Amino acid sequence: MKKIYPKLPLIFTVIIFGFLLYFLTQDKNPSNPPSALLNKQMPKFESNDLIDENYQISGEKFYGKKIIINFFASWCSPCKVEHPLLIEIANNHSDVLMIGVNHKDKKDDAMNFLESGNPYDQIALDKDGKIAMEFGVYGLPETFIINEKGIIVFAYVGPITNKIYEKKIKRLLSN
Amino acid sequence: MLYTGQILILIAILNNFLNVFLFFFLKKNSNFIKQIFITSSRLNALLILLAFLFLIFLYVSSDFRNLNVFFNSHSDKPLIYKISGVWGNHEGSLLLWILIMSVYNFVFSLNKSLDENLKNMTIFFQTIMTTSFILFMLLTSNPFIINFSNPNEGLGLNPVLQDPALAIHPPLLYIGYVGFSLVLSLAVSGMLTNKINTAWIKTTKQYSIFCWAMLTLGITVGSYWAYYELGWGGWWFWDPVENVSLMPWLTGLALIHSLQIINNNSYIKNWVIFLSILCFSLSLLGTFIVRSGVLMSVHAFASDSHRGMFILIIFFLITGFSFLVFLIKPDNTQRNPQSLVFNKYSTLIINNIVMTVACFTILLGTIYPIILESINNQRITVGAPYFNSTVIPIVLPGLLLMAIAPALSWKKNRINDFKYYLYIFFALLIICIVIYFLSNYNPWGIIGIAVGLWVLFPSIIQLIKIIVKKDIAKNKIPGLTSHIGMGILILGVTISSVWQKETINNLKIGEEILLENYSIKLKNVKEEVKNNYIRMMGNFKIFENNVEIGEIYSEKRYYPVSQTVTTEAGIMHKFDKDIYIVIGENISDNEWLIKIYFNPFVSFIWLGALITVLGGIISLRKI
Amino acid sequence: MKKKLKDYFQISFFITLIIISSNFVIAKKNDTLNKDFDEITKMLRCMSCQNLNVYESDTDFSKQIKKEVFDQLKLNKSKEEIVDFMVERYGEYIVLKPRFDGKNLILWLSPFVLIISALLIIIGKMRKNS
Numbered sequence: 036m037k038k039i040y041p042k043l044p045l046i047f048t049v050i051i052f053g054f055l056l057y058f059l060t061q062d063k064n065p066s067n068p069p070s071a072l073l074n075k076q077m078p079k080f081e082s083n084d085l086i087d088e089n090y091q092i093s094g095e096k097f098y099g100k101k102i103i104i105n106f107f108a109s110w111c112s113p114c115k116v117e118h119p120l121l122i123e124i125a126n127n128h129s130d131v132l133m134i135g136v137n138h139k140d141k142k143d144d145a146m147n148f149l150e151s152g153n154p155y156d157q158i159a160l161d162k163d164g165k166i167a168m169e170f171g172v173y174g175l176p177e178t179f180i181i182n183e184k185g186i187i188v189f190a191y192v193g194p195i196t197n198k199i200y201e202k203k204i205k206r207l208l209s210n
Numbered sequence: 211m212l213y214t215g216q217i218l219i220l221i222a223i224l225n226n227f228l229n230v231f232l233f234f235f236l237k238k239n240s241n242f243i244k245q246i247f248i249t250s251s252r253l254n255a256l257l258i259l260l261a262f263l264f265l266i267f268l269y270v271s272s273d274f275r276n277l278n279v280f281f282n283s284h285s286d287k288p289l290i291y292k293i294s295g296v297w298g299n300h301e302g303s304l305l306l307w308i309l310i311m312s313v314y315n316f317v318f319s320l321n322k323s324l325d326e327n328l329k330n331m332t333i334f335f336q337t338i339m340t341t342s343f344i345l346f347m348l349l350t351s352n353p354f355i356i357n358f359s360n361p362n363e364g365l366g367l368n369p370v371l372q373d374p375a376l377a378i379h380p381p382l383l384y385i386g387y388v389g390f391s392l393v394l395s396l397a398v399s400g401m402l403t404n405k406i407n408t409a410w411i412k413t414t415k416q417y418s419i420f421c422w423a424m425l426t427l428g429i430t431v432g433s434y435w436a437y438y439e440l441g442w443g444g445w446w447f448w449d450p451v452e453n454v455s456l457m458p459w460l461t462g463l464a465l466i467h468s469l470q471i472i473n474n475n476s477y478i479k480n481w482v483i484f485l486s487i488l489c490f491s492l493s494l495l496g497t498f499i500v501r502s503g504v505l506m507s508v509h510a511f512a513s514d515s516h517r518g519m520f521i522l523i524i525f526f527l528i529t530g531f532s533f534l535v536f537l538i539k540p541d542n543t544q545r546n547p548q549s550l551v552f553n554k555y556s557t558l559i560i561n562n563i564v565m566t567v568a569c570f571t572i573l574l575g576t577i578y579p580i581i582l583e584s585i586n587n588q589r590i591t592v593g594a595p596y597f598n599s600t601v602i603p604i605v606l607p608g609l610l611l612m613a614i615a616p617a618l619s620w621k622k623n624r625i626n627d628f629k630y631y632l633y634i635f636f637a638l639l640i641i642c643i644v645i646y647f648l649s650n651y652n653p654w655g656i657i658g659i660a661v662g663l664w665v666l667f668p669s670i671i672q673l674i675k676i677i678v679k680k681d682i683a684k685n686k687i688p689g690l691t692s693h694i695g696m697g698i699l700i701l702g703v704t705i706s707s708v709w710q711k712e713t714i715n716n717l718k719i720g721e722e723i724l725l726e727n728y729s730i731k732l733k734n735v736k737e738e739v740k741n742n743y744i745r746m747m748g749n750f751k752i753f754e755n756n757v758e759i760g761e762i763y764s765e766k767r768y769y770p771v772s773q774t775v776t777t778e779a780g781i782m783h784k785f786d787k788d789i790y791i792v793i794g795e796n797i798s799d800n801e802w803l804i805k806i807y808f809n810p811f812v813s814f815i816w817l818g819a820l821i822t823v824l825g826g827i828i829s830l831r832k833i
Numbered sequence: 834m835k836k837k838l839k840d841y842f843q844i845s846f847f848i849t850l851i852i853i854s855s856n857f858v859i860a861k862k863n864d865t866l867n868k869d870f871d872e873i874t875k876m877l878r879c880m881s882c883q884n885l886n887v888y889e890s891d892t893d894f895s896k897q898i899k900k901e902v903f904d905q906l907k908l909n910k911s912k913e914e915i916v917d918f919m920v921e922r923y924g925e926y927i928v929l930k931p932r933f934d935g936k937n938l939i940l941w942l943s944p945f946v947l948i949i950s951a952l953l954i955i956i957g958k959m960r961k962n963s
Contacts, residue, residue: 045537055577058580071926449884574943578940
């Protein structure tokens, strides 16, 4: 019993070192916690389409399909950064539905924003931020991938980059 | 000319390699090698100092051909912030860290009381640690990299850092943190040379008390800065970076106290060695947390995982090695275990337990999110409520003993003298808690005030007795002074947090608002263009019982270069409270969102902390 | 010496007592109308800030959360329900005080287990010796 005490500090040091080392090599971003909705059912939402105002978008319609949901707004500058990549993704994976969620925005501004190209198949309107709250979105842009069973398999806060696309998104979208 | 810094650093590295190499050839009779060994360890401090001065020179002359100056300075900046900008960024602050480490080694090399082998080995370890940090700086964060594009203007310094408190806060903290490296070197060499004797204790005492006092001062300045700069009305937020500074502070506190026991008893030596190692290990861990970006914090440096990896490895090597020595070569000198009764000895042990567990709790709370996320990829927040509801109850028993401990004798059991008071005190606490559950009272206010007074009065009375009677117990003066400071601090902390009043109002220019017997009038809001920022300054008139007692200026600053906004809270210090005003959004043309806090007795916090530091400083003269 | 030691502890004890009793008069907990609102928003973290609660911050995120909390309180939802609602969407990261459950057991219990067991051992030894 008495012999264990002098060993404790060393054991603790190794444990703490191990965890910190593991965490550091995981390439985690301290400002982006993993989404709470990962591996959970996609929340329900309903809205009119931004372009065709009579068209009703509803989350339930997408069951059985693989979709990307991307939250964006014209006032959000990182959204502009990822926009070209989104267009590229939409072109590369034409079988996947890309749903935009236009967050707290004006219609004219949003239309202007999309003039340079529109990657979205449908665009839901989120004027009061309720859809964003259902998805646990706290900063724009945020991107989700939802599989055929309606389960969220990927969530990413911030502009998606080529690296993220190559490493994670591509694989999830193609198989 | 531009390469001066690089060259100085490279010479320093070569010199340190020589130093480490020479250590293995130190023989008892070879005075010549010994001379070179000591000289080279001092030369290192000189070289680093020159490099540091050179960097200051680059900053002052706004030489943007240096990449570090380019990123962190701007020619519009006032001179003092050009200088403090040197340690306002990761690279420069690392150089400051190394400088302080080297200066400690230099000062230590002047020591004459220690055994020669012990002294040389301590210098040897200190040099190795310094060199590993120099290598870290050179490989991952060199402040002397040349900027080949030769721009005319720099990118400016983070505006939050343009503040007088920030000019002295990091140096003070580092003098504390880094000083513990010497305590660690001393502990490891003491074990390896088997020379843990009175001279060792005396030297360790000097360094650890000095470091601890500086750390206290640094933390105090930091919390005062957070108080007026962040504009949240508070002064301590349990932010990871604050926690990280509190951990070595707590273990340092335990170390100082256990060094008191070691004088009278040798049983506790291994514990002292353990704490000596722990203090610097926690400083290193803290450095890792601040600089690697694994946690989010208000004060973190720009982060980079390579740097994190490097510091983590330095942490592991130094801590692992020290604890390994601790495991293999613990102190085995004679032991005469003292009987644990209600005496000074046992109260100091309880103090140590309390401080260590409090430190463990803060460490756990700080890194628990990392551990949990590594295991199940889920992130939680361990915020202020956790620390308030764990750390405070844990330190309570230690605080209760603070009043009595200095009056106790070393050996004699005094439980009978105090039993009565202790019972009543605990009964009172229980009553407070019961009342809390049955009614609407906040128990912390009562408990805090009771504990604060409990610490304050006996300490003052004992101190007066010693001074008036010219008692022999003069060596108690520093301790009692620090305890008085802590008593004042506890009172300040309790009263200001429990009885803080906060109101949020919309005020138009010329309108006034009534709060208790004060009325606060928004006189005007001015916009002004200053040297390197634009400020929006609200001018408030304060009336107490309808008599004007002064004005408060509360500012929002906008720094165009970095496009950031900072808050400068307007504060009026009165003896019994601070009136603290933050100017917020502009709601309409002449209407503003104004937050007003009444922080009662908040200045007691800093006053108390300063008195505590004073206690530490006086004790240095006595050793 | 022994007697005098007793004296000043007596003095300080009574001063303490007087001040404590006077505090009972003023030490009332804050009970404004918006107490629940304040308490909930102080419990939630502003996810887009660095280390700040929703109550103190004015970002878009915090405004949205404040509005939602306010609306839900109007619908007579309890504090727990509202916090659960937030955790379900934003994850446990949003609560500043970690929940007391299986995975946080070590976090909550180990400090108290440590301090209590250590103090019990010391007090036990003291009793045995005296």
